[in-house]
Amino acid sequence: MTSLRMLRRDWRAGELRVLAAALVIAVASVTTVGFFADRVSQALVRDAHQLLGADLVLVADHPWSGAVPELLRGSGARRAEAVNFISMALRGEKNQLAGVKAVTENYPLRGRLRKAPSLGAPDAVAERGPAPGTVWIEERMVTALDAPVGSTLKLGKLELRVAAILTLEPERTANFFNIAPRVLMNLADVPATGLIQTGSRVSYYLYAAGTAEQVAALQAAITLGRGERLDTLESGRPEIRAAIERAQRFLSLTALLAAVLAGVAIALGTRRFVERHLDGCAVMRCLGATQSRLLALHAGEFLVLGLLACALGALIGYGAQSAIGAALADLIRADLPRPTPWPALQGFLVGLVLLLGFALPPLLQLKDVPALRVIRREAGALRGGAVAAYAAGFVSLSALLIWQAGDLRLGVYVVGGFAAAVLVFFAVAWAVLNALSRLKIRSLRYGLANLRRHARGNAVQVASLALGLTAVLLLTFTRNDLVDAWRRAAPPDAPNRFLLGVQRDQLEPVKQFLAANGLAEADLYPMVRGRVVAVNARPVNEAEYSEERARRLVEREFNLSYMDAPPAHNALVRGQWTADGLSVEEGIAQRLGWQIGDQLTFNVGGETFSAPITSLRRVRWDSMKVNFFVIAPPAVLGKLPTSYISAFRAPPGKEAALNQLALQFPNLTLVDVGAALKQFQDVADQLIAAVQFIFLFALGAGLLVLYSALVATEDERRREAAVMRVYGASRAQVAGAQRVEFLAMGLTAGLLATIGAALIGQLLARRVFELDLPPSMMLVVAGPLAGLALLSLNAWLSSRKVLRASPALTLRESI
């Protein structure tokens, strides 16, 4: 007698399929997400570097010399160079301030330049940067200077031919605050312009791209001097980083959910398995099997099943992540890094812990079945709930999942929320069913009596059903809402132009101009640039910050603003908005260790001011709206030199109006962030597509829980119905009694699931994804209906089964 033989027989009898499916789903989802994190997200991050133009960007206010260029040369990574400066571009009588960028021909190392052969013509990828003697200029420059492709313009002492219209460059939005329309030229031409003199404001860029190891080694080896900084994706493109992080959270969440749901399905499935094997085990005890033999046989059976299911799950996970990779093919242009076996091992581990934690407790009861059960059926009935028995499994699974997700907050929300939901669902279901069963309605008395008799079992069933239904609702309705909210984060009508440098006396004329030209009623925010010099009267010292990013934050000038009330698109998360305190963005406060009550001192153009932090704001960087790290009271900042900034949407066809704006107010800087916005939306859309795929796993797990919960009491109901029929109940009476019972259960489960899905959805949206989720009417209607429909279907199926079989047969089978 071997476990393998038992496995084959039980499999054939169909008793292990739900269990196996639950395991496969759990392992597949955990493995997929593991592989995704391992491979695809690495590639995504690398690919997102195309938005930086390289893996590493080094910027200095002086020409690079000495150790850093040496390091780069010796690193084996590919290198490119650029200088940026502002200069006047001339063509005949016309002139325009230009943001000049002079690059080596191999620029960019990551991502592509795009150019068009003429104004309005479709653009295409450019393989190389501009050749010596030529420039590529932006559309606005073409209009401002009346310089079409083929004409020439003058930069300093050098005449350059306009060779193309520049439509996209990787770094375009990285530092758009101080840039004028772009002129892209070859680095070799710069000396001939004579524009770079001592004292010129020039930024010198070094770019590097290579393998992950090369980049990491470089990053570790580089020591920056005064006026030098290192740009990474984190600092350069916060909105893209936010999108990738959000996608990873969605994925982790889904994998967690799938695994925990699979745990429930396994527990329910094993319980049913055990119930159906109690008699068999009693017989085997009669026939001489010892307790340890029984345990070894069943444990062996489950172990083999577990290993096979885990292997299949890992295989599916591997296939699924390839599919995700293919779905993201447009996003990930380079080859994916090779997969490691680690995610598969993680998946295996999760599968085995699931099996151990959720199948072992009921399985252990099999060995305790007394042989006496063969004579007295009531002996050795399965012990109830045994919540404590599952506790160890639940705790170890939680720990494993939280570790796997690598996100403590997300893990705690999911696992804690799940545990709370189980308890609350059970308690509410028990109370509601009990209350219902006390109703005195004559025509429903059999059904109501059933409710009372099965109170505990029904409460377990309703709680499991509600759980499965919560997951399904969460994954269908709430997921759609979450994804919509995510898309709304950068909606199609997001601002695509930033307007900078509006002076106080230009406020009204600019507003009027925009309104007159149908360019929305843009808010203009005052902006003051200042540097933080002291915290709680202690001078700020960069060296005190160990983190590179924190160092850079304190080193640079902040964009400060002042206003009477917080901007509508920011949310206050702590403290109070006051007329004499600072409101700080929570991310920067956390990074720099600032607390509410800290006194910050800023230096603005030589003048200093101090104020306490009285509130923290949450800012959605991916909203493309104007946002500020620090907002001060008008009373303090209003006196300081101020310019105004606005973000607004210019629909296509408004280019002429924009040029008119530039002509009328020559001191303004108008930045086109449309291309960057589109880039971001593309990234978000593709990530969403990838994420949707993984939801199928969790949905599958949720459906398994539903199925397991539905069949959990089937055997008992069949027996009872048979007894009722033996004693003369008509088919209609039996079916009617079951229907009343099931409808009550369905409604309860549906309502619980609706409330659960709505609450969990809100919690996740606000706390984990930092999105606003409006309440969904669809969910409110669909939840209870789904509960009713499911249980009605079940009532119908179950009564059909019960009524079709002769009572004698049912009873004989179940004696």
Next chain:
Amino acid sequence: MKNNSSVLNVLVASGIGKTVKSGTGELVILRDIDLQVTPGEALAIVGASGSGKSTLLALLAGLDTPSVGSVHLDGHDLFALDEDRRAELRGRVLGFVFQSFQLLPALTALENVMLPLELAGRDDAQDLARAMLGRVGLAERLHHYPKHLSGGEQQRVALARAFVVRPKLLLADEPTGSLDVQSGAAVITLLFELNREHGTTLILVTHDEALAARCARTVRLVGGRIAA
């Protein structure tokens, strides 16, 4: 742990009694039961419903423990052994036939009969089981599941399962209780035939006097005692 007095007997029960706690106090189910069963003997235990027949059978098989007294099975003091040793002893010595057949629903007829052989680690389980099913007239039904067999056929599978390990002692608990008269008669005929062929000792619990009369000796239980 064998002793001389029990070597001659397959089964010796000495002064066994069973008391259970009930809501109102103690409920005596069996008291002062003494019983010896010699090899090859066929013994019927009869009595009305609630007279303690099934409890006695459970005690004799070591499925339950007595409040007082001892049972020696094949020379072993049953209740000096722990539950697992008792199970092993059952596997070696006893065969069972139950009123409710107790076939495993997930196993075919053949697999049900193979089960005790497999538990005993026999490599020839399949051959022996096939032969035994042939002997009870079910050669054509080897791969049927219990739910596809009639009650009489299921009980014949149970007989095959009981005899296939060649037990010294067969315990049968109301073996016809779930069957119609005709199938019941056929099963009983088969049971006695197999009993003769294998030289098995038989203890049969029944409330059917006619069936009891086919056994050489009858013990009657009244109110938990053996009636004189």
